[in-house]
Amino acid sequence: MSNSIQTINPFTEKTIKEYHLMDLEGAEKAVEKSDDCFAEWKLVSVKERIKLANSLAEVIEKNRDELVQLMVSEMGKVKSQGESEVTLCANICKYTASIAEQALANETREYEGGNAIISYQPLGVILGIQPWNFPLYQVIRYSITNLVAGNTTVMKHASNVFGMAEKIQSLYEQAGFPKNAYQSLLIDGKTASKLIRHEAIKGVTFTGSDKIGKKVAKSAEKRSKKTVLELGSNDAYLVLDDADLQLAIETSVLGRIVNNGQTCVSAKRFIVTEKNYEAFKTGFTKAMQQLKIGDPEAQDTDIGPMAREDLRDKLHEQVTESIDAGATVVCGCSVPDQQGFFYPASILENVKPGMPAYDDELFGPVAALIKAKDDEDAMRIANDSRYGLGGGIFSKDVEKATELAIKHFDTGMVNINGFALSQPNLPFGGVKSSGYGREHGGFGIKEFVNIKSVMVANNK
Template sequence: MTTSITTINPFTEQPIQEYTLLSTKDAEQAIDNADTCFQTWKLTSLAERGKLANKLAKVLEDNQQQLAQLMTDEMGKVRAQGVQEVQLCAQICRYTAEQAATVLADEEREFDQGKAIISYQPIGVILGIQPWNFPLYQVIRYSISNLVAGNTTVLKHASNVFGMAKKIEKMFITAGFPQYCYQSLLIDGETASKLISHPKVQGVTFTGSDKVGKSVAEAAAKLAKKTVLELGSNDAYLVLDDADIELAVKTSVKGRIINNGETCVSAKRFIVTEKNYAAFKKGFASAMTSLTMGDPNNNDTDLGPLARSDLRDKLHQQVTESIEAGATIVCGCEMPEGTGFFYPASILENVSPEMPAYDDELFGPVAALIRVKDDEQAMQVANDSRYGLGGGIFSRDVERAIELAKKHFNTGMVNINGYALAQPNLPFGGVKDSGYGREHGGFGLREFVNIKSIMVATKT
């Protein structure tokens, strides 16, 4: 059994630090500690919890450069994007603090015997199982809303970003949160699975692959424990007949290579009508091949290394299988030589069902280019996916695009003539195999609370 983990810099391929994994017994004790903390934390005023969330935002900003560097070192994020991630997390903390009093306020309603109070009360310890690709954001996203709601949280972070896991726990303490209110547990997946059944774990939130997420949900459901799942996607971006091609190309490149292509809600399948296919393909290929791949610490780098060698191997296998099934290379798609887990900005065309590039999620800078006859077929192909996290539409007719997004695009989020990552004031989450539940926009505050009805009889 592995008792230690060594983190690796994906750019230099050199070891960073070795960490000792917690035993199952120690992890279970951490859950007990979180439950003990909960008994007091749940009675802390909402105003005080909000103040601590605002203090955490300040701590994040004070540590911005160190946090960004840690992301670059541990998982290869382009450093400027790491700075943006820290800023987003600070915004999330402040928005959550600002909205909590309204979202969690008691509501009064009448019933036939008198008046009733609807109250939103915390339920206890929430286990978070989070990935490495946004190593700060994924954690802050779920933890701050649950903490402000009055729950306590424990995190199982990805082993390649254990340095970030430890840093996050220290920042919560620095901000003034009580000991054991938030904990980062250095554990493996097997131990995390065992914690789901711990009697003091009241809910589980998971971000990762749909296969693992479904097993997490199954284990929790057997014990009647609620889950929130965000399970990735192969988001479709539609270039309709009346699209602005220059805008579509510029936006599509950004949407595909953001975070080195390792983003759940990024543009992955590009569905282009016959009218615009040649022009879009030409512009897209030119822009993708012009990107600078290299040291993620440099200001002029567009594309850094993938986070781990096994992830690069998996991506290349998906590309190879797609080519063997009939897809053709527009650019890239070759494993580069040299140090660092790099993969070039790549485009496949002639992509069709039963290819990984069509059916699965390619977690790296590889785009699937799909030609369709017209706008109607574009929407059909977009929805021909087991996933449904995000998507996009390029069209000069904004009102029609809104109508398509609202009534026909089967996803949790849709971009029109642009690409945006998570926003603090907007719900985040998907449908179908992309999971369920919503975070941000105040929705995360109510995911793990007891919506309690208190009926006061005033009539005889």
């Protein structure tokens, strides 16, 4: 087995750089260094950690151009969306800094016989295993909160974005964090899995497929180590009887093709009531066909290439399998004969249970169009999924849509009459096979802490 890996530009199909993989022994030594750092870092005041979080925000903004270029060249992100990702990461650092002191402050409570102090203390080294689709954001969102909480971290990034992995470690060092508080380990998946067994690893946060995520959780569970999992989804967006169709169409296009369709919490299944089905289908199809596919650096590009050739091929296999099972092509659904790992904006209809387009996550710009009898049936179909990360509802009756979202939609997040990705001040995470645990909104900072009760007896 080769101990090196090459990153490939998905637009030019040319090699960017070759990286030497760290072996298990080297990775374990890195964990030990992180553990040594933790012994001192946990004693650093929250105020000092907050200063460094704000410093990291400044460093991220200063390195904007290089970070965006890495996203474009390593995984084909459209340039404007890369710029938005950089801004989001800087804002996450600032938000974490703004809430940390209050979130981690000791609390006092009385109990029979005395007074108690509730303290939030860091656990130790946290292992992060992160994907390529938001190569800066996925890492910053978990690492900055854990570092501010007093933990240290080692991170295994996806091999096709190793350039970003190295850059992120440089950002932390430039910001003034102590050496080994954050480390990007250039390792493969098998090595990362073995690190879970290391005594110094106190928790694992994983973003990726539900299949691999469940294996990670099982390995951690054997060793009584906490995990936070974000495992993707096939988010349903409901177009109810009273929906504003033009708004629904415009928003659905954006929700499906953001990040070249490679977003866990993007719109994937479009469940439209019989009343609106034909009109929505006509408008949605026209809008999808008008999207421009091309160079991710170009200002007028809507969809860039998929991140890797194997991912593009897997997507097409899922589409083909769905068609073979009875789904019909509305538009797209064929691999273009051109340079780059492109897949067109595509729509399938007559999508039924048992098809990948219904049951699984299509991680690319392919929409599944599903007809519902009425609003109630649309909600039933939306929840007929093993996943539960996000979703959306289009309805002019906002009160009704809100009640559906809160009481009936089995997901961690719901958009009403719009499409929004993660927000620094709102909790992010899912239910069912989309995982558990929360990040952002002040929730992530307490996922890997020891909530400790200190009871002081009143002996007077």
